[in-house]
Amino acid sequence: MIGDIALCLGGALLILGAIFTLLAAVGVVRLPDLYTRMHAASKAGAVGGGLILLAVALVSMDAAVVLRAVIGIIFVLLTTPVSAHLLARASYIAGYRAGESTVRDDLKTRLEQSSAPLITSSASN
Numbered sequence: 001m002i003g004d005i006a007l008c009l010g011g012a013l014l015i016l017g018a019i020f021t022l023l024a025a026v027g028v029v030r031l032p033d034l035y036t037r038m039h040a041a042s043k044a045g046a047v048g049g050g051l052i053l054l055a056v057a058l059v060s061m062d063a064a065v066v067l068r069a070v071i072g073i074i075f076v077l078l079t080t081p082v083s084a085h086l087l088a089r090a091s092y093i094a095g096y097r098a099g100e101s102t103v104r105d106d107l108k109t110r111l112e113q114s115s116a117p118l119i120t121s122s123a124s125n
Contacts, residue, residue: 017051
């Protein structure tokens with residue numbers, strides 16, 4: 001009885017995770033510029049991957065697999081936003097600009113207000 005409920009719930013989570021992952025892939029293909037593509041991949045991809053790992057943990061009924069899946073979910077939720085932020089900032093510094101539909105550039109405004117350099121170096125020559 002409990003096993004059947006876990007299988008049905010695991011299947012529903014797996015399908016929901018697959019839908020989020022598909023939406024992330026569609027966003028990467030269809031969105032206009034690097035930053036919106038990165039946003040789709042990081043947000044929907046992390047949620048989709050987390051739901052799939054949660055489904056694996058629920059269906060496995062094994063403590064070792066559940067622990068690994070939970071650690072995987074925590075890892076994905078902690079590293080995906082940080083890596084997306086770092087990639088976006090590196091792309092901005094490298095000169096990639098947002099598409100025409102973007103209405104705000106907060107980093108440009110912040111840099112214009114301060115005299116701080118875009119890249120700081122700890123090594124002195």
